[in-house]
Amino acid sequence: MRPLTSRRVFNVCALLIGVLFVLVVISLRMGAYPIAVRDILMTLINGALGRRDQIPSEFSLVVFGLRLPRIALGILVGAALSTAGAGFQALLRNPLADPYVLGVSSGAALGAIVSLIVLPFTPGAVQVAAFAGAAATIGAVYFLGRRGGQLDSATLLLAGIITASFLSAVIMFLMTILSSRDLRGMAFWLMGDLSSAPAVDLRWLYLLLIVAVGSIYTTSSDLNLILTGEQEASHLGVNVRRVKFVVYVGASLLTGLAVSVSGAIGYVGLLVPHVMRMLFGTDYRVLIPASAIGGAIIVVAADLLARTVVAPTELPVGAMTAIAGAPVFIYLMRRRVR
C-alpha cells in the first residue's frame, strides 16, 4: 500500500517541468534564424534578471519578440485543453470525453465567424467574439443539461452534442457567405493555429488559467470518488452538485480560453489525460497537474514540428496533433474494447 503523497505530486511536476524546459529551449533554438543553446540560456537568464541591455538586439527580437510569446501561448493552450479534458472525463464519467464534447468549440467558432462577417478588419475581434461564443454556449448547455435542479452527466452530454450539432449547421450556413480570403483564415482557425498573437495580454490569460486549473484541483479528491459513481461519492460525503458545478465552469472556461486564442486544436484534451494516467496513475490529485504540464509539452512539441517540418511553410498545429493523435486514440479505444 503506497498512498499518493504531496511529495510524489511535486516530483512528478518537477520532472515534467524539466522536460518542458528542455523542449522550450529546443523550440527557441529552431527556426529560420538558429541560435546556439548557450546564447538562448544567456538570453533567458539576462531577461529574467532584467538585464535586457546585455542581450544582443537580434536575440532579443527573435527570443522575446517572436518565439517565446508563441511558446507561451502553446503552453497556455496545451495546459488549458488537457486540464479541461481530464475534468470533462470525470464530470461526464466518460473516458472518451474531450474539451469540445459539450459544444464549446462550436460556440467559439460561431463567434469567430460572426466577427469575420460583422467586423472583418478589427484586430482581436475574432478572439473576443470566439470567447463570447464559447461563454454563451457554456451557459446554454448548463441550463439544458440540468435535471432535477442539478447537472446530470447523461443529459449534459446529450445537450452538448445537440448544441454542437446545431451550431455546426449554423457555421456551415455562414461559411457560404464568407469571402475566399476569410474562408482560408477560418479553415486554419478551425484546425487550430498558434500563429496569431492573442488580443489580450498573455498575463491575464495565464491568470485565468491558474484560477481555473486551481479551482478544478481543489475538487481532485472529490473527483476520485465521483469516478466510482456519483451516488457512492455522495454517501462518502462528497458534495457532488458543488463539484460538478466547479468542474463544469472551470473546464468550460479553460476550453473557451484555449479555443478563442488558438482555434480548435484536436486530440490534446482527449489523449494527454490518458497518457498521464498510464504514466502516473488515475488519481486526480496528480493527474490534473500532470495533465496541465503534459498538455503544454505536447502542444509546444506539435507547434515546433508544425513550423519546422515543411519550413518555410507552416502547418496548423491542430493538423500535427490530429496526425499523431488519431492513431493513439484508436490504439486506446481498441485497448479498452479488449
Place this chain on the structure above:
Amino acid sequence: MSAAEQNRGSVAAHPEDSASAPRVRLKVEQASFAYSPTDRSAPTFTLGPASFEAHPHELVAILGPNASGKSTLLRLLAGLSKPLAGRIEVDGEEVSALDLRTRAKRIALVQQESELLFPLRVWEYVLQGRYPHGRRLRFESDNDCLMVGNALAQVGAEPLRDRWMDQLSGGEKQRVILSRALAQQPSLLLLDEPTQHLDIGGKVELLQRLRRLADETRHTVLVVTHELDLAAEFADRIVLLHKGKCLRVGTPAEVYDRALLEEVFEAPLEVEMRPGGRPRVSLRGDR
C-alpha cells in the same frame, strides 16, 4: 443454539455495554415518504409511516417482496431522501439535518458493486472510505493506512489488498466494498441486498461476518434482503414491509407468522419454530 447466539456468547462485553442501558443507535419515528416522477405529478409510490429502533450490536433485517418499499426506507435511513413526515435519528441527531461529511462518518451505505471508470487496486478503493475524516483536498495519513488495514482484516480481505478491483470474484468484491464502508468508521452500517449475486456459501459467510461485526464492534448493522431464512438465522430484529406499509417489527419469532408471510410473499410457506427460539422458513410442498 443459533449462529447469532453462539457468536454473542463468545464475544466479551463491548465497552459501550458498561454504560447503564444500551443507547438507541437508530430511531425511526412515523417516517413516511412519497415518490413522484416530477414535482407536479401525483405520487406513484408511498411509504406509510414506519417506526422502529435499533441499538448498538444489533443486526436488523428489512424484509419484504419487490416494490414493498425496502430501498425507499433505506434511502431515508441513509439520508439520501428526506422523510415527508416523521423523524429519523442516528445517535440522537436527525439524519436529514447532518452535513454530508458528518453523515458519512456516522452512516455507511453498501450498495451493489461499483462501476469503476478507471481501474483501481483494492487498497486504493478501501482508502476512499477515509475521505470524510479529513479535509476535502488531502493526502492520506499513516493513520488512514492503518484504518484501511484494519478494515480489510475485519472482513478477511487482507490478501486481496494489492489486487485490481476488476479481477475480483463476486464474493471478494462484496467483502472489499464492505471493507470500504468499515474504513468510514460508521456507527450505522446499511447494506442494500448484499447477498444478491452470491451463492449460498457466500451468503452464509457474509451474514456470519455481519453478525460478528455487530457483536464485536460498535456497529449497528441493517440489511435489506429477500432472504427469509438467513434473516431468521442471523437478525436480532425484523422490519417487515409490504406494499409501502410497515407491517410488523420485532424479533424473528414475533414477525415470522406463517399466514402473514404467505400473504406478503404470495408463496406457500412453512414456518417451524426451533428450540433456540429462531424460526425456520421453507417452501410448503403441498402445492
